[in-house]
Each structure stands twice: as structure tokens, then as C-alpha cells.
Amino acid sequence: MFLHGTSKINDKGHLEIGGNDVTDLAQKFGTPLYIVDEALVRQRAREYVQAFKASGLNFQVAYASKAFSVMAMCAIAEQEGLSLDVVSDGELYTALQAGFPVERIHFHGNNKTPDEINMALDAGIGCFVVDNFVELQLLNALAGDKGKKVNILLRVTPGVEAHTHDYISTGQQDSKFGFDIGNGAARQAIETAMGLSNLVILGVHSHIGSQIFEVEGFRMAVDKVAAFAVSVRSELGLTFKVINLGGGFGIRYVEGDKPLPIAEYVQAITGAIITNFNAAEYPLPEIWVEPGRSMVGDAGTTLYTIGTSKDIPGVRKYVAVDGGMTDNPRPALYQSKYEAVLANRANEPKEETVSIAGKCCESGDMLIWDLDLPKANSGDLLAVFCTGAYNYAMASNYNRIRRPAVVFVQNGEADLVVNRESLDNIICNDVIPARLSKSGVAK
Template sequence: MSRYAHPAGPRHADVLPEDNPPRPPHDLIELDPRVWPATARRVDGELVLGGVGASALAAEHGTALYVLDEDDFRARARDYRTAFSDADADVYYAGKALLTKAVARWVHEEGLKLDVCSGGELAVALAAGFPAAHIGMHGNNKSEAELARAIDVGVGRIIVDSFDEIERLERLAAERGRVPDVLVRVTTGVEAHTHEFVATAHDDQKFGFALSTGAAAEAVRRVLAAEHVNLVGLHSHIGSQIFDTAGFEVAARRVTAFLTTIHAETGVVLPELDLGGGLGIAYVPDDAPLAPKTIAESLLGIVRRECEAADLPMPRIAVEPGRALAGPAGVTLYRVGTVKDVEGIRTYVSVDGGMSDNIRTALYGSEYTCVLASRASDAPPMLSRLVGKHCESGDIIVHDLYLPADVRPGDLVAVAATGAYCHSMASNYNHLPRPALVAVRGGVSRTLVRRETEEDLLRLDVG
């Protein structure tokens, strides 16, 4: 649900749901720094990212187009590294948000480790030269081939997620004469204030071992009894797009109490505690994400206090920001193809992409900020719906927003904060080739992932 005041006199305002007003008209001009990449500017009305204008980007690379501000991404990575440096903690970038070879290299160059959750993500990381010892591997259903490769290349941490996986990992490690380090993923029962589909710490879901049922304790016993896996710690993740640390603090208390229980029962002091990721970003101006320093102080403080009370040494803490790095650094450029006024209701602005390059609106009801990107306009604001070109009525990118009333075919529009979970969740629905991903920095753009072609689509069709 949007949180914006309803401006006076918009076109078709009489039919706009009162509980879901779009962002105000000043967003037609202003670029809120909480939402847009750090280098985003208006120059003679045109959106400029990393020193490169929207029109030049579209002319060189085509549209729809994912644009990633390299300086913005790197700065956010450094902010997390600095925030947790005093505690000598580990910061893993959650690669599922956005992972390419270039992104993996940026992560390594900025001093972060890397989180992967499939054999494909591991392959990208290794192809980029990312040190396997600095990789953590997630997944609720890791295949034998994925686990075998993780063991063979020396992945630093494997986060075990089921009893089947414990048995599978023990057998594969024994066959190879290896002893991989593992974390047990614990579901703490904390209900994060987020969408049902991205809440991951309540008991009724597919991830991890529940504390409340005793499954987590049994998993720890089985791993400790195994000869070819080495338990080094616990992992807890409560969800995604979270704007306060209250849930993290409750989860940290519960998992730290579990460390105490493990010590009392087995005499083992586990040296590591991974508290996951999931901190939110600003998709629209009223979103209020926490600063990395605030997150670090809160999480480290609660674990330290709980360990002191239990007379346990402070474990080495790890966190896993993904969206918090990639999301704000990304912008998607589209070209307007059709402007259709549905009299008495709203105007539909159709672009050359849609749910195949951004499924989040259809999947989660996500909100976005969108602006006219290719020129200035003095036209009054027009209540609009930004939609894609797919054969689905739910193919919506932004449900309700204001664009200038003179928006027309050929214009470029830009949707902010699309760096996370857009490229990584893209599809070929309706056989649309997936967009290119380009990085901008210092007035130069370069292709990170090339645009797919029809030949790419047909190459896999062997019928």
C-alpha cells in the first residue's frame, strides 16, 4: 500500500483508490536520493546515470535496459564492510539479488565474501575468480552434483537445510576424503513484517530446522555425530525487505540462547553465527531503510549481551546483504510504445518490457518510483499506470503514478531501485529476449550481460 498524500487536481483522480494514492507530482522532476543511485542527476531535464544520459544509453544498448551504477554498488559494499569491521565480522553479498562475473569481482575487490544458492551461481562466482574459501552455499534442496562441486572446489561454508542433506553431505564428503565446514540453518519462529512470500523464519515453510519442534537440536546432534562434516556455527534468516531491527533482535536472542543450550548439552562452543540479510531499501520516498552502522550496532550489541549473560565467548558474526547493495544501484530504462487513455479511469502507458524483466510487482505487489527520463516537460501530472507488453492483464510495472500529461510514444521512462531481483528473476515469457545489463561509471557505459536475441531463444529449441 502506498503512503503518499493525494495531490490536488490529478487527471481521473475521482477513481483513484483512497488507500492507494500514487507518489506526488514533484517526483516528475525531483530525484529523491533515498531512491535513486548516488550519481543520478537531471541535465536539461534528461536523466543521467554514472555520467551517461538516458538517451545515449538507449541509443547504444537498446531498451528495455538494466543499468547498474558501479560506484553506487561499491560504496554500499564499503559501507557494510566498514560498519562491521570493528567486530571483525564477515559480510557476505547475497548473490541471488544480482550476480554476474563483474559483480562478483566488485564484491571481492571491496573485501566482502559471497553467498550463492545454486550450482549456477557457484559457477558464475568461480568463473569470475572468486575465492571458493570465501563463498557460502545456501539452498533447501542442493543436488548431489551441487554439493559434490562445492566440496571439490573448497567452498568455505555450506549451510545445511535438511536431514536428507546432512546424510547426503556426509556421504559425498567421505567419498572424497574431505571435511567441509557447515552451518545449521535455524528457523527461530520470528514473524518478520514483510510479504508472506519472503518471510523465512516462521515454522511453516521450506527453509531450515525449527527451534520450536526440536528439529534444530536434532540437526546439531546429527552433524556433530557425522565424521566428515565440521559444524562451525548456526545460521538464521528471518525474511526480506525489513525496515527495523526488532525482528532481528528477537531472532538473535533465540539463536544465541540455542548456542547456550548446545554448549550445555554437548560441551561444544560454536564459533560462528550468521544472522542473514533481508534489510529493506527505499523503492518509494517514504521507505526508510536503516544505515549499515545502525544495523551493525544493534545486531552485534544484542549477541554480545546474550553471550555475556550465558558466559559464552562472542561468536564471529556474519551478515548477508544483497538487495541493500544491488537494489538502489539499479535502474531500468524503457521506451514508451503506446499511450492509451481509458476515459474516466486512467491512462495506460505501455513500454517495451514488463513482467519478464520485473516480476516483482505481479509477484509481491511491489511499489516503484518512475520518471520521464529523456526530456523535460512542463505538462501537468497525469494519473498513469505503467504496464508491459505481455499478454497478461497483471503485466504491471507500477500500478499508480503520475507522469507528464504529454508523455508520448518514443519517450524514455526510468524505474528506480531495480538492481535486485529483476535481472536475476527475469524470464522469456512470450519469448521476449531478456534485456542487456550495463554498468555506468565516470561517463562510460559497458555491457556486463549482453541482450538476448531471437537466435539465442531458438538455439535451445531442438524440436
């Protein structure tokens, strides 16, 4: 059993996180329940900051809020000195409502709407990461309407494909994201942006994929981005002040996953930057990165209550929990794998191999295939590890199932940071037009 952060098995044989017995958390907050180990989140943030400080380069570590966006997480990011990457008006609004410093907010996205851009302009965010030619013209026009000049990075695709799942690879040439360096689109975007009076080009952004366990892809990306920067300076007279290398740093989900220490990723990136830019006698740029999963992924645990089971002799035993693809769609989307334990009987010997099924009306609603457990009973608690990233963020109300609560735990305290949805929440945006209403009056 591999335990992350402050997780341990206590003398009752129960899983404990942040000094909290999860059986007590289940009684107080119900299940399914997202539990976030606050100390581990802060530790990861500090590992990034300390590694960059050791490089001597100027830097920003921007938390990629798409991994897990709630106001309490924005508060932690601010306290740890991070910047924030947002990709929608919802993520931006969350950050603003949390009081996050606007100058440290970066706005991503391949199809920002005029309303989203205007919202970000009115807020005075620090930087837009521009993804395409349409956005260049739109952002310039909207900024001009408000009499503003805005900082931008141009997202480029360096043609580097990381070792990852096809659906989450974004750095190769065939991508919906960014301007391709190889076919000349990136240079054309630079030329276009230089001619737009309301845009200030800080530099470029590159992201090569997700859940990456090696550094060679990052080094290759730096090589290509640096070569591009040198050519732009020499041919167009523009010197990049910022190079953003995105995120994609891997975490351990299951045995066999072998992520590198955070410092090793950072050393590879900063070392490649220093080597390339010094060799070209180019002023060392400020380096930005955008960790999301590696900041919160292994700090999250989802707690379920076991309900029914179905044993098919010679085939499989299904054990069902009170959540599923509504709170964790990743197994259905990506065939993602997880480890789990019976949280209330964690020390007992494993007796059977079961498959963990969700409660949605979908055959594909499976959380874990072939998990070794003690004989599971109705009412037992199942803790699934490493669910801090892209679980709450991707949760849905499919089958009109309510989304779980979220608690942050530390030093024996448990703080509710997201309320469990109520049945009234489920229907709060529904409207029955008058022609369908029994009373003839719209509801």
C-alpha cells in the first residue's frame, strides 16, 4: 500500500489523512467525499518555488486551476506566492471572488469569447495567452475599445510529442492549440501581433502534454523554443522577456508510475534555458510554468460508501459504490487507473479481487478493475487515492446525481470548502414554460 502526504493507517486500522480519521469525516460530511491533504498541496507548491529559486532565474509558478478550481485553492495559491492560470470565465470569476491578485492571473484557452475577454480586461489580469489569429485581432480590438494595452504570450506548438495519452497530448504539430513553429504560423503570428497597437508581446508559451515522467521532452521543447526566439530577435528585432513551458509534470497513480522529483523537472528546464540562451548571447528570459496535476493530484482522496455487489462465478465480482463517473470520469475518458483501500479495515488481509463499479446507468461506469481487497461489505468505506486533479473539476450531474462535498484537512482539522450539492441545486436552473405548466403559469 502506497500512501501519500500525511496519509497513514492509525491504530484502529482506519485510514487517516491530515490527522483526521476518515470514518469520522464520512460521518460528519457524508460520502462520496473529496478529501484534500492541504499540507501536501503546500509542500508541492514550495518544492516548485524552491527549485526555481535555486536556478537563479526570474520565474513565475502559475497553478493551473483547470486541475481543481475552488476559492479555497485560489487562497492557498496566493498564500504560497503562486500565479494562477485560468481558462474560462468561471475559473476567472472563482479567482476574482477569492480575492486573488489580478496581476498574477494568466488567461488561456483556444476559443475565448468576447464576453470572457472583456471580463478579463475589466479585471485587469496580468497576461493573455493567445492561441490563434482570430483571437489576436479580437483581443486587440476589445483592448482598444477600453483604451488598454495588454500583455500577451503567443502559444506555440514546438512539434514535440510527450509520452502520454493521445487525448491529452498538445505539443505536437497536429493539435487544436497554438501556432505551429514548424510551418511558419508562429512567426506569422509574431509579425501580426507586432503590428497591433494594443498588444504587448512578452514572449511565447509551449505545452507538450500531460502526466510526463521524463525530462527529455522538456529539453527538446526548450531547444526549439529557444531557436525560435533567437530567429525572431535576429529577423524581427523582438526579444522575448518570458518563456512559458506549461505543465505536464507526472504523478504516481499506481505501481509502475515513476514520476521524477519536482526539482529534477525544474533543473532540466532551467538548465536547458540557461544553456540555449547563453550560447546565443540572448538575455535570460523569465521562466513560467503551469503545474496543476502535480500540485494537487496526489493530495486528493475520494471516499465512498460500498453498497451492493454482484458475483458472477468464474468471471468477476462487482462491488458498487455511491459515486462513480459523475465524480470521477477519468477512467471512462482515459482508462485511468487508481489504487484504493477499505478505509475502515485497512489492515485486514486481502481475500478477493473485485471490480469497483459506480452507480450511474452506464456499463462503462467503472472506477477500478481488478482490485484486491478484504471481503467488502455494504457500509464499508472505500478510499480511492490520487483524485485531487481533474475529478472535482470534471464532475457532472449525469443521472442528476449531486456532486460531492470537498473538505481540506490539516493538523486534525477538517474544513468544508465546497458544500455537497442539494436536490434544490439540481433543479435551480430549470424552467417549466407556461404551456407545459399545469397552472398555465411559467415556473
